[in-house]
Amino acid sequence: MKVHEHQAKDIMRRYGIPVPDGRVVTDVAQARAAARELGLPVVVKAQIHAGGRGKGRFMEDPELGGVKLARTEEEAGAFAGRMLGRTLVTHQTGEAGKVVNRVLVEKGLDIARELYLGMVVDREKAKVVIMASTEGGMDIEKVAAETPEKILKEWVDPGHGLHAFQANKIAFGLGLKDAEVKAASPLLTGLYNLFLKEDASLAEINPLAVTKDGKLLALDAKLNLDDNANFRHKDREAMRDLSEEEPLEIEAAKYGFNYVKIHGGSVGCMVNGAGLAMATMDIIKLYGETPANFLDVGGAASSQVVENAFRVLVSDPDVRSVLINIFGGIVRCDLVANGIVEGLQKIGRIDVPVVVRLRGTNAEEGIKILEASSLKFSIAPDFAEAARKAVELAKKGGA
Amino acid sequence: MVVLFDKDSKVLVQGITGGVGSLHTQRMLEYGTKVVAGVVPGKGGTQHLGLPVFDTVHAAIRRTGANTSVIFVPAPFAADSIMEAAHEGMKLIICITEGIPTLDMVKVVDSVRRAGSRLVGPNCPGIISPGIGKAGIMPAEIHLPGKVGVISRSGTLTYEGVAQLTAIGLGQSTAVGLGGDPITGTRHVDALRLFNEDPGTDGVVMIGEIGGTDEELAARFIQEEMRKPVTAFIAGSTAPKGKRMGHAGAIIAGSHGTAAEKKEILRAAGAYVAESPADIGVTMKRALKGRQ
Numbered sequence: 001m002k003v004h005e006h007q008a009k010d011i012m013r014r015y016g017i018p019v020p021d022g023r024v025v026t027d028v029a030q031a032r033a034a035a036r037e038l039g040l041p042v043v044v045k046a047q048i049h050a051g052g053r054g055k056g057r058f059m060e061d062p063e064l065g066g067v068k069l070a071r072t073e074e075e076a077g078a079f080a081g082r083m084l085g086r087t088l089v090t091h092q093t094g095e096a097g098k099v100v101n102r103v104l105v106e107k108g109l110d111i112a113r114e115l116y117l118g119m120v121v122d123r124e125k126a127k128v129v130i131m132a133s134t135e136g137g138m139d140i141e142k143v144a145a146e147t148p149e150k151i152l153k154e155w156v157d158p159g160h161g162l163h164a165f166q167a168n169k170i171a172f173g174l175g176l177k178d179a180e181v182k183a184a185s186p187l188l189t190g191l192y193n194l195f196l197k198e199d200a201s202l203a204e205i206n207p208l209a210v211t212k213d214g215k216l217l218a219l220d221a222k223l224n225l226d227d228n229a230n231f232r233h234k235d236r237e238a239m240r241d242l243s244e245e246e247p248l249e250i251e252a253a254k255y256g257f258n259y260v261k262i263h264g265g266s267v268g269c270m271v272n273g274a275g276l277a278m279a280t281m282d283i284i285k286l287y288g289e290t291p292a293n294f295l296d297v298g299g300a301a302s303s304q305v306v307e308n309a310f311r312v313l314v315s316d317p318d319v320r321s322v323l324i325n326i327f328g329g330i331v332r333c334d335l336v337a338n339g340i341v342e343g344l345q346k347i348g349r350i351d352v353p354v355v356v357r358l359r360g361t362n363a364e365e366g367i368k369i370l371e372a373s374s375l376k377f378s379i380a381p382d383f384a385e386a387a388r389k390a391v392e393l394a395k396k397g398g399a
Numbered sequence: 400m401v402v403l404f405d406k407d408s409k410v411l412v413q414g415i416t417g418g419v420g421s422l423h424t425q426r427m428l429e430y431g432t433k434v435v436a437g438v439v440p441g442k443g444g445t446q447h448l449g450l451p452v453f454d455t456v457h458a459a460i461r462r463t464g465a466n467t468s469v470i471f472v473p474a475p476f477a478a479d480s481i482m483e484a485a486h487e488g489m490k491l492i493i494c495i496t497e498g499i500p501t502l503d504m505v506k507v508v509d510s511v512r513r514a515g516s517r518l519v520g521p522n523c524p525g526i527i528s529p530g531i532g533k534a535g536i537m538p539a540e541i542h543l544p545g546k547v548g549v550i551s552r553s554g555t556l557t558y559e560g561v562a563q564l565t566a567i568g569l570g571q572s573t574a575v576g577l578g579g580d581p582i583t584g585t586r587h588v589d590a591l592r593l594f595n596e597d598p599g600t601d602g603v604v605m606i607g608e609i610g611g612t613d614e615e616l617a618a619r620f621i622q623e624e625m626r627k628p629v630t631a632f633i634a635g636s637t638a639p640k641g642k643r644m645g646h647a648g649a650i651i652a653g654s655h656g657t658a659a660e661k662k663e664i665l666r667a668a669g670a671y672v673a674e675s676p677a678d679i680g681v682t683m684k685r686a687l688k689g690r691q
Binding site: 121123124126127128157158159195196199201226228229231232260262271272273274275276278279280281282283284285286290291294327328329330359360361382383384387 | 536606
């Protein structure tokens, strides 16, 4: 899961990482009060789950970016007022943009240099890797692509943890001097401890500011947390911002299956297993239509799950046909068939044609159940044939 | 004449009394697999499905000589179970459990390496050597003994590929589910190396997906060392960017790990790439013919 910048900074503070003083506000009066308390100038920052806010533009106010420097209390209030409730579009949000519901007002700083610091799990080496660069404040992917030598990397041995010499190596590699080097070591250790204890999948400080008086501060902060570790972090649910998530994806998560909406797609898919679900989307594309979603009902789909998955699927107005592709392993096809029949009967009227392909465990029993029902399905035993049929029906439905 | 799982494999099931563990132990036994014991802390001394249950892996190995472990333990405790098996010298550890935190896997892979064990998974369907036995959850009846190796990061898509092979008479030596997690014990390249050395395998079907660099590593091996034809399918051509991959992950890889990129690299390395997931079987057949 993703968290907002202000939440990431609160967590960083707990691990001894210096961050600028700031207040989260939701209206103009609060923004002014925050500026008064913090002292001028202040930086007003739109809080959304996407990067590129500074260069981004508001849909309703194309002159305005998502990060603004305010020199007076009135100005701070005015910027917050123009941001709140409006839609910010950045290179990471897509064309639809994201609505700003909260704004972070932070104390402005006298900055000498901007650095980059990030941590992530390196899949290939199966270790946490620390990445640092003198090219802070820039799009780090661009730095990686164009000048990879400017990114320092240090892999941490999971049995030993971060060594002091590794922290030093990064600090000196960034060209830090004297007091700055002394400040870097606890900052790096703090970030590594945070990464482990909070089960992060990405921790990024970009830029990491070096102030004119030799201090290091996290000017911006990004934190992605590993959902698999939710069971040992009870505080996470409170940090979740549902307004940042696709409504249908939230609905799906509630019912216990994975769903990703593909904007502009027309063939709804319901599949068991992530790999087969991706492959089903691929084959639809190969036959000339765009899949409307990724939907994995999981390895142990009960009829209840299938029914709910179907509800989510047909509530998408873009869907013009549905392809159900089940390869029974742990999942028994007869149970899935019952789920489909019961689900459709409960939902009542289904306006889109449904193609079903069942294979594997109890597939024959499953097909018999579908055929015996009063509902109309197209049943195709073969993967390619089923996909072709669903594409054909979607094309007809769209015409 | 197979890899990883052969007639000498003696299986221990960690988490044998749970619903999923119980069901699949039953299925493994029905398929003729030599399952010798189960481990559930606190249930030592009891019997389950006619098998002795032990409190620890240590006791189970000492009493039964188990050399292969299959793990069905729930995600919060699975990492510890893998490390326990490795610590006690289990040769092969297969973890079926889905949802283990990534940083737990960082620790696990490190300790498994130090112990000299092999881990397959987690989040995988397991291993089957058709006609000999299975250590996992795959439906046995779609398999056929033969000479094609199968490796995959996905569960049901593996079944799809295997069923296509069986339908055209191409049996399998061993099918290995590598698992869909970011960090796994055995990767495509490791499995290819095993099949390359196995006299019972003539060719390999490799099913990959977007994200990470496993397929790129495999492509290098195919180009430089693989002596047998490889058929590849990469799932996720239509997957939206950024939904599963963090930006910093892409920085490490030095590329974006897209399906198109992976297919191109594999093709250039000499693999037979199937564009459609419905053509995995026929592409393997063509690859085997091309070699004759």
